[in-house]
Every structure is written in C-alpha cells, then in structure tokens.
Amino acid sequence: MFAADEYVMLSALQHFAFCPRQCALIHIEQVWEENIYTLRGLRVHEKVHQPDDELIEAGIRVERSLYLASKKYGIRGIADVVEFDRDNNPYPVEYKSGSKKSRQADSIQLCAQALCLEEMLARPVNKGAIFYHKSRRRQEIEFNDNLRSLTKKTIEQTRLLLAESKLPPPVQDKRCEDCSLIEACMPDAINDFAKSATKNNPFKLY
Numbered sequence: 001m002f003a004a005d006e007y008v009m010l011s012a013l014q015h016f017a018f019c020p021r022q023c024a025l026i027h028i029e030q031v032w033e034e035n036i037y038t039l040r041g042l043r044v045h046e047k048v049h050q051p052d053d054e055l056i057e058a059g060i061r062v063e064r065s066l067y068l069a070s071k072k073y074g075i076r077g078i079a080d081v082v083e084f085d086r087d088n089n090p091y092p093v094e095y096k097s098g099s100k101k102s103r104q105a106d107s108i109q110l111c112a113q114a115l116c117l118e119e120m121l122a123r124p125v126n127k128g129a130i131f132y133h134k135s136r137r138r139q140e141i142e143f144n145d146n147l148r149s150l151t152k153k154t155i156e157q158t159r160l161l162l163a164e165s166k167l168p169p170p171v172q173d174k175r176c177e178d179c180s181l182i183e184a185c186m187p188d189a190i191n192d193f194a195k196s197a198t199k200n201n202p203f204k205l206y
C-alpha cells in the first residue's frame, strides 16, 4: 500500500521514460512551457471528446477522461479514452500529437493504464492502442511480459526520482530538439556537467 503522496501520475511515467530530467522539471519544479508540440497536443486532446460514429455503430461504449488508479502499484491519472466492447472488456486508447516514437514512453503510459484497469475491473487487459494524430493511425500495443516489466520498473524509478526531489542531468540527444522544456532545462549550458554526471546517473534506464 502506498501513501497518498507516494502515488505517481500516469503522465509522469511517460515524461520519465522520455527523459527523467523532463519528468523532474514538470513534476518537481512545476515547470511547463508551451510550444508548437504542446499546443498540438492540446488540439489532439480536444478531438478525443468528439463522438466516433463508427465505434457507436459497432456497439462499443466509449468512456472519455476516465480516472484510473492502482493501489498495488501506487499510480493514478486520467485515461484519454477507454473503449468497452459488448462483453465490457476494456481497451485503453491514448491520443498523441506526433508520430510514432522509437522510444517506449507512450507504450509504458498505456501499459500503466492497463495495470490500473485490470485492478479496478478484475479482468485482464491484453491490448490497447495509441492514436498518432500526425499519421491518423492507431498503433495497437500488446501488453506482453517485457512491456509490463519495463512499466513496473519505470513506476519504481519515477517514484524514487520524485521522492528524492533531485534534478537529473540533461540527456542531451535528439530528444531535446522537440522538447517543450528546452529553455528551462538549458541542456547546452550545462554540457560539461551533464557529461560527467550522466556516468553516475541512477535513473539511466533508457
């Protein structure tokens, strides 16, 4: 069991898996910068609330902005969409503004939603999907053992990062190019420091 202040937000898992420093800036330092990518993200999430006639015709019930939590894993947050088939089996769908990323940050966030749904509804959740607005396509994600294991590790590492309340060094790679926090983070300005600190970075999972 986790105390209320030990719970990790589902969104924090995605931020951590993308870049631990981004996670710390948002969830510890409360930094948030708007840029073209975050504004696109807001527009995509507005579309989440538009009814989908095809799904309604197929008999699928669509729940939007559903609150999810897991006591076992100490996580909570909001799912964009959870679709329920005629047998009430849940299928989480997360909406993202960009295209498919090589990193597994989006899949980890979705898998954490599945862990919550399994606990809340006492039934298995084996698959979900990420809708990438840029390609207008869904990518189906299977919650296999590898992804579940990576998600659980990410939950624990994110909780540790937030509890320690320390800012990890910048990752300083291609991720920084599209990052909304690049001005607050200043990865170039602390280049030398980052190079030496990354060697001993306890949060270097990805």
Ligand code: SF4
Pocket (backbone or CB within 6 Å): 019, 020, 021, 022, 023, 025, 169, 170, 171, 172, 173, 175, 176, 177, 179, 180, 181, 182, 185, 186, 187
């Ligand atoms: S600018 Fe780079 S190092 Fe800084 S938070 Fe963004 S991705 Fe992480």
